[in-house]
Amino acid sequence: MSLVAEAFVSQIAAAEPWPENATLYQQLKGEQILLSDNAASLAVQAFLQMCNLPIKVVCRANAEYMSPSGKVPFIHVGNQVVSELGPIVQFVKAKGHSLSDGLDEVQKAEMKAYMELVNNMLLTAELYLQWCDEATVGEITHARYGSPYPWPLNHILAYQKQWEVRRKMKAIGWGKKTLDQVLEDVDQCCQALSQRLGTQPYFFNKQPTELDALVFGHLYTILTTQLTNDELSEKVKNYSNLLAFCRRIEQHYFEDHGKGSSSIRLS
Amino acid sequence: MAAPLELSCWGGGWGLPSVHSESLVVMAYAKFSGAPLKVNVIDNTWRGSRGDVPVLTTEDNFVSQPAKILNFLRKQKYNADYELSARQGADTLAYIALLEEKLLPAVLHTFWVESDNYFTVTKPWFASRIPFPLSLILPGRMSKGALNRILLTRGEPPLYHLREVEAQIYRDAKECLNLLSNRLGTSQFFFGDTPSTLDAYVFGFLAPLYKVRFPKVQLQEHLKQLSNLCRFCDDILNSYFRHSLGAFSCVNRKSAAD
Numbered sequence: 002m003s004l005v006a007e008a009f010v011s012q013i014a015a016a017e018p019w020p021e022n023a024t025l026y027q028q029l030k031g032e033q034i035l036l037s038d039n040a041a042s043l044a045v046q047a048f049l050q051m052c053n054l055p056i057k058v059v060c061r062a063n064a065e066y067m068s069p070s071g072k073v074p075f076i077h078v079g080n081q082v083v084s085e086l087g088p089i090v091q092f093v094k095a096k097g098h099s100l101s102d103g104l105d106e107v108q109k110a111e112m113k114a115y116m117e118l119v120n121n122m123l124l125t126a127e128l129y130l131q132w133c134d135e136a137t138v139g140e141i142t143h144a145r146y147g148s149p150y151p152w153p154l155n156h157i158l159a160y161q162k163q164w165e166v167r168r169k170m171k172a173i174g175w176g177k178k179t180l181d182q183v184l185e186d187v188d189q190c191c192q193a194l195s196q197r198l199g200t201q202p203y204f205f206n207k208q209p210t211e212l213d214a215l216v217f218g219h220l221y222t223i224l225t226t227q228l229t230n231d232e233l234s235e236k237v238k239n240y241s242n243l244l245a246f247c248r249r250i251e252q253h254y255f256e257d258h259g260k261g262s263s264s265i266r267l268s
Numbered sequence: 269m270a271a272p273l274e275l276s277c278w279g280g281g282w283g284l285p286s287v288h289s290e291s292l293v294v295m296a297y298a299k300f301s302g303a304p305l306k307v308n309v310i311d312n313t314w315r316g317s318r319g320d321v322p323v324l325t326t327e328d329n330f331v332s333q334p335a336k337i338l339n340f341l342r343k344q345k346y347n348a349d350y351e352l353s354a355r356q357g358a359d360t361l362a363y364i365a366l367l368e369e370k371l372l373p374a375v376l377h378t379f380w381v382e383s384d385n386y387f388t389v390t391k392p393w394f395a396s397r398i399p400f401p402l403s404l405i406l407p408g409r410m411s412k413g414a415l416n417r418i419l420l421t422r423g424e425p426p427l428y429h430l431r432e433v434e435a436q437i438y439r440d441a442k443e444c445l446n447l448l449s450n451r452l453g454t455s456q457f458f459f460g461d462t463p464s465t466l467d468a469y470v471f472g473f474l475a476p477l478y479k480v481r482f483p484k485v486q487l488q489e490h491l492k493q494l495s496n497l498c499r500f501c502d503d504i505l506n507s508y509f510r511h512s513l514g515a516f517s518c519v520n521r522k523s524a525a526d
Contacts, residue, residue: 110447114362121365172417174333193358 044218293472
């Protein structure tokens with residue numbers, strides 16, 4: 002979006018309060034959605050729960066194509082459509098809800114830096130595992146990604162997406178990495194998150210922020226998704242405070258509200 | 269250590285020991301950790317590889333990419349992060365990720381994609397350091413690589429248009445510079461009084477942006493307004509690179525003092 006369009010949208014966003022029928026779109030939960038998309042979707046759901054904003058999750062096979070930026074999840078609020086966590090956080094802020102207002106400048110810088118760390122390492126590792134690791138691609142990804150479509154479209158779309166992701170990996174220098182190196186990077190990232198979290202309940206002590214939502218989305222998805230092997234979730238399980246963190250957010254924000262917790266429970 | 273450590277990297281100019289961000293990160297880290305590095309500047313002879321610069325060679329090792337080189341130096345006991353706490357180490361990783369995601373696309377754009385800058389400054393500089401006929405091919409390839417990286421990481425499929433992405437990446441870069449400035453505050457380095465890995469990375473990314481003279485300078489102008497970051501770069505240049513500057517400024521571009 003250009004600068005002018007964004008300013009315009011913010012103004013419109015600020016004008017109306019959050020409606021009751023806001024919806025979040027993602028791919029089909031059981032058969033289609035992949036690890037990285039599920040993590041992103043869960044992060045947005047967690048963020049909205051933390052802001053106490055009601056949201057209904059709707060699963061559509063073509064969610065990726067409906068999204069304005071090509072990425073899931075996206076939310077449909079009033080007559081606006083916003084995709085990805087970053088823009089959604091800004092959109093929600095324009096409506097007057099924010100989790101990070103209480104932070105000072107240095108803390109805000111830290112929060113943004115850690116969010117980039119998660120995107121840079123965890124998300125990229127998830128994409129690598131899904132699309133560049135032959136075993137996972139063959140057994141899980143191809144079948145899931147193309148599942149709503151008839152032959153030969155399912156194969157074509159899966160190969161196209163794989164080609165796109167591989168191009169991106171090559172451009173950022175991950176093309177030559179082996180799976181072990183990627184898992185080591187995940188370990189480093191989890192170690193950094195664990196050290197930053199320490200013994201606090203949330204990353205910025207008492208109140209959760211968008212960083213907590215993002216970390217929860219990724220870690221919970223990694224822990225609860227069945228892959229060809231357990232190496233990825235083992236890396237996360239090494240850090241007990243991260244496990245406690247996930248449990249805490251799950252209990253506080255998803256089980257308590259009791260609304261369709263089946264939409265959160267995976268496999 | 270007994271084995272001599274040799275670093276192959278791009279040379280300097282405009283008062284910098286190297287114009288290439290990644291080479292500069294490694295050189296700065298070596299200075300901070302006290303590693304004795306013999307620097308081989310790439311020139312326009314056919315000696316040395318140009319592939320994955322910067323490259324560290326020892327007797328039996330060949331390491332490329334800044335992150336791996338820094339890891340290697342740490343294993344050889346040249347550790348600039350010795351005094352950092354675990355949490356500061358975690359912060360380092362996070363800020364490096366911030367630099368790579370938010371600042372790097374705009375720096376790449378300023379150097380390699382913006383046509384005025386590329387054709388008047390970057391291309392002639394690199395071409396003069398690459399032997400003919402590679403000098404006709406390699407800069408173009410580096411430019412394409414930079415454009416590719418920007419579009420693939422920031423562009424929106426299926427139509428990758430540079431114009432839509434340009435405004436966003438410069439905005440992100442300015443925000444990143446503001447965040448770094450806020451984090452640095454009035455201290456000399458990011459973690460106390462001694463420089464560490466994060467200082468090396470920030471210096472490596474910011475110094476070329478700060479010093480190289482470009483025709484199109486919007487990001488540079490923004491950086492110059494953040495006086496603590498400028499002071500940070502100047503301090504490191506004066507304290508750690510003063511002696512070597514004579515050897516490294518191959519290009520005499522001192523048109524006007526800063």
